[in-house]
Amino acid sequence: MELTDEIMVQRTTKSRLPEVDFNKLGFGNYISDHMLICYYKNGQWEAPSIVPFGDISLSPATLALHYGQSVFEGLKAFRLDDGRVNLFRVQKHYERMLRSLSRMCMPGVPEEIFVEGLRRLIEVDRDWLPTQPGGALYVRPIMFASEAKYGVKIADEYCFIMFTGPVGSYFANPLRLKVETDFARAAKGGTGSAKCAGNYGGAFYPTQKAKEAGYDQVIWTDARENKYIEESGMMNAMFVIDGVLVTPPTSDSILAGVTRDSLLTLADDLGIPHEARPIAVTELENAFRHNAISEAFGAGTAAVVAPIATIHINGIDHHLPATNDNSVMFRLKNRLEAIRKCQEEDKHGWNFLF
């Protein structure tokens, strides 16, 4: 029998949907009525169940809290004009979750629980999908070591949860970023390419320092020499230099963003020249000096593209020119959104419709 054949659904008796102001969704403000929860014990996955979203109780000895075996994902589902749901690039997110889990010595969550479980969860909370343009249902899968033992070891028990929440269109103000050359997010051989909890906790301090200095985020550089651009917050970094879309190659210190992959694929489709290659901080400085850099943006699921207005390098604020409808970032974003809404052919097989 398949694990998801026996999926138990316990519906809430009191939906929180009436409390939602769909005109002021923002990001991360609401959580839908239900969650999927599933445990791994004795070397195997138990049957998942869909239950009302709520607290879970944990022992203070829970291994994840001490030693950080905790991995997450972030993806989005969209409501199409014909009422169907599109879960965008779910397979790619699932594969990345498996890679993150493997790096953290955690067992792979079965595909049927992740993909089929998510389809059922979204069906139960279908009314939570925003209808307004740009709205989406954000999906947060998380898995952590739930075993209660305080000796340092790889856990034998895990908890996998998926919950969702409606989010609005994300019109970020153009970002002011600081190129970070003192602190590092991820080193060669480290866990930077895994979406694991510890990477984010360690990034807070340098990010807070950058905020105090008047910036929104840092742009990380490589931990060895602080010479090469890596990424920023929960976004991959992209630039247009001399008319070419450039982004650092993925490595063990850069997270392989699904949005990054989508945008590079679409650049190919649209005939926009692009390169994934190391970008030195000095190359950026030179490009600013010669007005060769026309665009800089972050790429990630939350915003698709987040325009960058200012980049601080070694004591100097460099400013990007204003964007317009012909900007590479918006041409890519518009194409991506058209595919997601089934207004353009999905020739790469990115949509999962139900």
Ligand SMILES: *Cc1c(COP(=O)(O)O)cnc(C)c1O
């Ligand atoms: C999630 C994340 C990204 C963006 O990945 P997407 O799949 O495009 O959302 C980039 N960098 C880091 C560190 C991330 O955690």
